[in-house]
Amino acid sequence: MPPTPAFSPAPSARERLTQVGRSRAARTHAADERLRTLLADAFAETGTPPTAGGVSVVALGGYGREELSAASDLDVLLLYDDRCADVAGIAERLWYPLWDDRVALDHSVRTITETSDAAAADLRTALSLLDARHVAGDAALTIQLRTTLLANWRRTAPRRLPELEQSCRERAARVGEIAALLEPDLKEARGGLRDGVVMRALAATWLVDVPQANVARLRSGLLDVRDVLHEVGGRRPTDRLRADLQAEVAAGCGLPDRDALLRYVYHLGRTMSHTADIAWRRAGRALAGRSGRRTGRTRPRPGPALTPLAPGVAAVDGEVVLAPEARVGADPLLPLRAAYAAADHGLLLAPHTADRLGNTPGTLPTPWPAEARRLFTALLGTGPDLLAVWETCDQAGLVNDLVPEWDRVRCAPQYSPVHRHTVDRHLLDTCVEASRLVRRVYRPDLLLVGALLHDLGKGGPVGQGGRDSRDGRPARPAPDHSVTGAEIAARLAPRWGFGEADTETLVLLVRHHLLLADTATRRDLDDPTTIRRVAAVVGDADTLDLLAALTEADARATGSAAWTPWRAALVGRLVGHVRRHLERGQVPAPGPLAQWQRALAREKLPGVVVEPPDVDGEPFRITVVAPGRVGSLATVAGVLALARLSVRSASVHTEVRVEDDTGVYADGHTEGDVGVSIWTVAGEPPDPAVLRERLDAALSGRDRVAPRVARMDAAHAARSARRPADVRVEPGASAAATVLEVRAHDRPGLFHQVCAAVAAAGCSVRSAHVSTWADNAVDVFYLTRPLGGPLEEAVAARVAESVRAALDPEPR
Known part of the structure; x- marks a missing residue:
């Protein structure tokens, strides 16, 4: 089977690779000639030709397969029988010159019986010996060895x-x-x-x-x-x-x-x-089958029986093949029927069948008939068995007939370590995950097709990935793959026979497949503006269900880090808020502090409560009560960073404390407002008493947190490349606050550094939300004036510039 055209090297590349192959063959030839010369020299003193002396030089492993690279060992067997009187002397005359030449030699000296025993004792040795190739000496001896080894291998298979x-x-x-x-x-x-x-x-x-x-x-x-x-x-x-x-x-x-x-x-x-x-x-x-015949459980049959599965499609011996009456080329639905039958029954689509269908494909009309669309979406919903069948179809060239844009994602690498597969395999894995969620939605076919399409905007022609050759990251801003994917969906959906309304839904799913995950991890879910904006995109509860299922399937297919219980809970909370708004017009309101949190605010400052995680390794909550002054949040963030805790979100509440009849508060402070900050963090849960002591020292000024965090960041930066931060104000994201989004290389003190820069600008942080993927962080801060309300436009711009300067002190 020739390579897919997208992977056929250009003529210049083919010429270069041909030269590489010739060099490999030349190395093998040179090694053969060297061994023949050494063996001839060893026999020269005896006057006996090497071909008649009961000795054979045999190449094994990669050398036996004629695959010597510049770094390969020379795997050589000196085979002998009782006709050879001085095998040790011959071995010395072979090995020592090679060692003198610094050849990496893997050598052995054995009889046929000893070689057979070695193969029987070790599987890797057996595989290496199957590639035995005669180099010099008695060829009959090598033939006898190969015959023995192959007979034993077949007998013990x-x-x-x-x-x-x-x-x-x-x-x-x-x-x-x-x-x-x-x-x-x-x-x-x-x-x-x-x-x-x-x-x-x-x-x-x-x-x-x-x-x-x-x-x-x-x-x-x-x-x-x-x-x-x-x-x-x-x-x-x-x-x-x-x-x-x-x-x-x-x-x-x-x-x-x-x-x-x-x-x-x-x-x-x-x-x-x-x-x-x-x-x-x-x-x-x-x-x-061999075991069954040996034990008498089955009777030999004159030939395999065909089991009909669908018109023109049958099963035989665990594989799906074409039935005798199949009309190849005249029946455009035949490839889809064969593929679906194989995946639906968990059988192998016979490669020769797929090749035959690929060589004489029928042409589906545009738009597809309803039965073609049904077979296609049913194939996408067959679960894990889809993967092998799709790969067979792709190898035979059938997939391009179904999805003309598949070339752009086939084997396309994803450079983020969060993704565990190439783009095309991720799309199929998303279909597999979506097949488990079809009962949650009103249109399973739209969910499955959306799963196949959602990342089709990634990739591009081979060699035109727009990536920097040094680190694989984009060398120039790439178009949003969601936008490109939506354009592709708008072309493909009508071709597949979907009507205008269904096409619009598919385009929406592809265009906004990241909406729920991004919003849940980067926005304040208690802000009514957040909910209204998502609701305006999805439009109705049925589409919301489709988008929620696609979000989960996409995340599960990405990898374990993308769909944790914490992320699932955030998305579920967002979906619940949006559903209530769509169905009843309700929007969320920030909930009041719990009674125990209000009680904590009346105790001696600082107060700390650590709530252990429900699941080991998952984020957990820490409630901190500190003096209500600008900069306290940055100090707390620094202490948490030094405790090796990664912030996922933070919210701040102001509580007014009640003084006693002396006009002094219980802990000696004379300020009535305190800040109650609730942090969601990841890491090892700290001892509350120890954390309280560290917070007390930092808030009182006895422990200068900022320099220690800076040193920790400097050590982290020395181990990884840093790219300039992207700081922007998101207009209209909230009616009650100014939303500042920071995209930067992740490091332990990033959150602390942003909080400190915001405090230096005289602003307050109402809430913050952190989303981290591999080494990239997206931190979103809801900023207000000291007395509440969003910042003026000019002030917000100055704050953004201050944060940018704090994160990138050196001019770009």
């Missing part, structure tokens, strides 16, 4: 293949999958070179048909990239495609940039993974 499959699973769990790693290990990761070796071993069992030409092509592509990686790595070669080397490796491969390199590697790895999945599935059925 029912016992050894489960062990091999388990080792592959463990390796994948330990190292990860090539297409899910920003720095993939080209050898050990799932879909890498090691899996290509495993496919050769599976083919050698004769139990399963493996497309060996395709596997060889995939291995060759990965080997080319690895060879260039070893060249770039210099004296410390690595199989891990490190981010700091990717731009150089891309140039060495003749590819335009890091983005194109990763897409190419991801495509090779994903195709290898898919091929391995199919091979293991078929091997499992073959082993089960």
Whole structure:
């Protein structure tokens, strides 16, 4: 199967990669010639030709496969039998010259029996020996060894293949999958070179048909990239495609940039993974059938029986194939029926069937008929079984007929470590997650199609990702993927046969798929303006349900950090407020302090209460009572930062304390207003008594918090690159306060630093909300004048500039 056109290297790149492959072949040829010369020299004194001396030099592993890279070991077996009188002397004459040449040598000296025993004792050794290749000496001896090893491997396959499959699973769990790693290990990761070796071993069992030409092509592509990686790595070669080397490796491969390199590697790895999945599935059925025949549980049949599944589609031996009456090319619904039948029944869509459908596709009319739309949305709702079927269709070129824009996201990397998969795989994972939520919404089809479309605005043509070659971040402002995705949805939905109203809903879902998550974590949910703005976007409760389900599916598909109980609770609270506004016109009002919090405000300052988290590792609340003066919030934020606590949100309430008959308050203060701040933080819950002591020292001035926080930030900055902060005022976000949004590189003292800058400008913080993704933070502050109310426009601009200057003191 040739590469998808999007991944076919340009002619210049093909020429460069061809040169890399030739260099690999030349290294193998040179090693062969060196060993032949050394063996001939060893036999020269005896007058006996090496071909008749009971000794054979055999290449194993990567050397046996003729895949020597510049950093590869020379894996060599000196095979002998009882005709050889001085095998030790011959070995010395082989190994010592190589050691003198500083060749990395992995050598062994064995008889056929000893070699067979070593293969039986160790699975990795057995795989290496399956690639044994004759180099020099007695060729008949090498042939005898290969015949013995292959016979033993086929005989013991029912016992050894489960062990091999388990080792592959463990390796994948330990190292990860090539297409899910920003720095993939080209050898050990799932879909890498090691899996290509495993496919050769599976083919050698004769139990399963493996497309060996395709596997060889995939291995060759990965080997080319690895060879260039070893060249770039210099004296410390690595199989891990490190981010700091990717731009150089891309140039060495003749590819335009890091983005194109990763897409190419991801495509090779994903195709290898898919091929391995199919091979293991078929091997499992073959082993089960062999076991059944051996125990007499089943009777041999003259041939596999076809089980009809749908018009033109049938199942046979665990795979979906075309029925004899199928009208390929004349029935445009046939590919959708075959794909849906496979996913719905949890079967494999036979690759040869998908290839046949891809080579002679029927053309669906535009707009699609209702049955095509039904099959398509039903396929998207089949859950985890969608993934393998979609991949088979994509490998056969069928997906482009269904989703013409799929090229822009296929294997597109996502450089945020929050995302665990490429863009296309994330879209499919979102469909899988959405399939579990379809009973929550009135139109499951719109939810599933929205899940497929929501990030389709990401990506772009290969080599045109608009990314900086050094770190993968955008080199110039990229268009909002939600806006681009909405434009794509507006084109595709009518093509798929959705009416005008449904198309508008799909466009809304794609355009605003981040609305609920962003609002819940970055806005004050008790501010009526927040609720009214969200309600104005969604329009009605049914659309709100669709958007809420899409938000959850998207977050769950992103990774564990994106949908925590805390985030889920915030989104749920927002959805509840918006629903009440849509259905009853109600808007939330800030709730009063709890009785225990008001009582805490009457005690000696500062007061501290730590509420343990409901779930270990989740954010928890800390209530702090401190003197009601400008700057107290910044001081508390600094103390929390020094306690290694990450702020997620903070709200401030003013409480008037009651004096006694002497005119003095219980703790000696003469100011009547105190601030009750409620913090949601993440980290290890502190001892309340210790935290109170630290707050008391900081608020009284005995402990200068700001310099200590600055030193902690400086140490953090030394370990990571910092980019300029983006500080902006969000007009109209609240009627009662001025909303200031700060986007900056995350660091322990960021929240403290912003609070201090706001206090220095004479403003008060009513509430604050923090959203952190990887190393990027979005902090949103609701600012008021000292006596309440939003800031004047000119004052707000000056405050924004003050915060910007505090975060980036050096001129840009």
